[in-house]
Structures are given as structure tokens and as C-alpha cells.
Amino acid sequence: MIALLTRDLRLALRAGGGFGLGLAFFLILTVLVPFSVGPQSALLAVIAPGVLWLGALLACLLSLDRLLALDWEDGTLDLLATAPLPLESVVTIKALAHWLTTGLPLVLVAPVLGILLNLPTPGYVWLVVSLLVGTPALSVIGTFGAALTVGLKRGGLLLSLLVLPMYVPTLIFGAEVARRGAEGMATSTPLLLLAGITAAVIALLPFASAAVLRVNLR
Numbered sequence: 001m002i003a004l005l006t007r008d009l010r011l012a013l014r015a016g017g018g019f020g021l022g023l024a025f026f027l028i029l030t031v032l033v034p035f036s037v038g039p040q041s042a043l044l045a046v047i048a049p050g051v052l053w054l055g056a057l058l059a060c061l062l063s064l065d066r067l068l069a070l071d072w073e074d075g076t077l078d079l080l081a082t083a084p085l086p087l088e089s090v091v092t093i094k095a096l097a098h099w100l101t102t103g104l105p106l107v108l109v110a111p112v113l114g115i116l117l118n119l120p121t122p123g124y125v126w127l128v129v130s131l132l133v134g135t136p137a138l139s140v141i142g143t144f145g146a147a148l149t150v151g152l153k154r155g156g157l158l159l160s161l162l163v164l165p166m167y168v169p170t171l172i173f174g175a176e177v178a179r180r181g182a183e184g185m186a187t188s189t190p191l192l193l194l195a196g197i198t199a200a201v202i203a204l205l206p207f208a209s210a211a212v213l214r215v216n217l218r
Helices: 002-015 019-037 041-062 069-073 076-082 087-116 123-149 156-182 188-216
Strands: none
Touching: 002 087, 019 041, 019 087, 041 087, 041 123, 041 156, 069 076, 076 087, 076 188, 087 123, 087 188, 123 156, 123 188, 156 188
8 A cells, every 4th residue: 555655646746737736726826816806905814715725626626637547548547456455445545645745735835825815814723724624535535536537538527527516515614614713713613514524525435436446447
């Protein structure tokens, strides 16, 4: 499992489709929003949690179409399906590699970009906490979507259409945690709901992804 994780991390960093592209998109979105809204510090402070969470979600979405496509094209996915390692573990490792190369960098850079959006000082901690809790769910859900569309030519648009509705609950509660934290309100309820979604997704979707892959590999 460690060897597979190391391999996926190296492939993601060499390809540049996860780490660099996600961060670049996140930065561009954060820089452009103040230009579109105008120099209104109060308005930027209000919309900052939602904008940062939406940017992180879309940045995670960018690299999903390559999550399993490369392994499908070179036959590695067939070898992994017949290996002693359970396919559920393979899917989980790929989701973890995606989070380490895409989700985690976004979590680390989000507070810096929050300065551009005039995020209130109390909101920085809760923004990081909400992203740490919520972004793993984005990677696992994205892996499920990649498993559904693996082998399809130009399946990136279909993947986005399938995954985005499943991303909505995570987006709602993640942005709510950051918003409440920025306003000094209690964050326990949305944070627990966000953690529950992430826990349920991690517990259930690897099995669904593995089942879908078995069907597609027949």
C-alpha cells in the first residue's frame, strides 16, 4: 500500500495536473473576485468563506479526470484489480494521494489567500479546520466519480456533472463553519455535520467505487 501511495504521489507531481494546476486555479479565482466585486472590504469579508470554499472545491475537481485515467490507459488498473491488495484499498489509496497532492496544499494556502478577500481574523482558524475536515470527502467522492467514468473518452464533463451534486452538502456545511467562525458564532453544529459527511463518505464510497471498477473492468 505504501508503494502504491508513493507511486501515485510521484505520478501526480510529475504530471502537474493536481498540485500545480489546483493551486494556480485557486489563486486566480481568489485574485479575480476582488476585481469583480470592487473595493468593498465589508462585502469581501462577508463572501470570503464561501468564495474560498468554492475555489477549493473547483480546484479539487480539476484533476479528477486523471485520477484513474492514466492507470486505465496503460493497463495498470487491470493489474491492480488482480493483485492481492483489495480493490477497495486501491481506491482508498488513490483518494488519499489525490488529497495529499490537491486538497492538503489548498488547506495550507487558503489562509494566505484569505488576506486578499479581507477574511476576518477569527475566521482563519475555522477556515483551515473546515477544509481539513471537508476536503477528504471531496477526494473520496471524486474517486467514485472517476470510477464511474473510467474508460470513457472525454468523460471530464460527465464526471463534473456526476460529482458536483454530491459535493453540495460538503460545500454548504464547510462554508457555514468558516462563516460562523469568522462572525464569532458557534460552529459545533455545522462542523459535526461536516465531519459526519466525511466519515460516511470514507466508510462507504470506497466499496461503491471498487464495485463500479469491477463492472467497468469486465
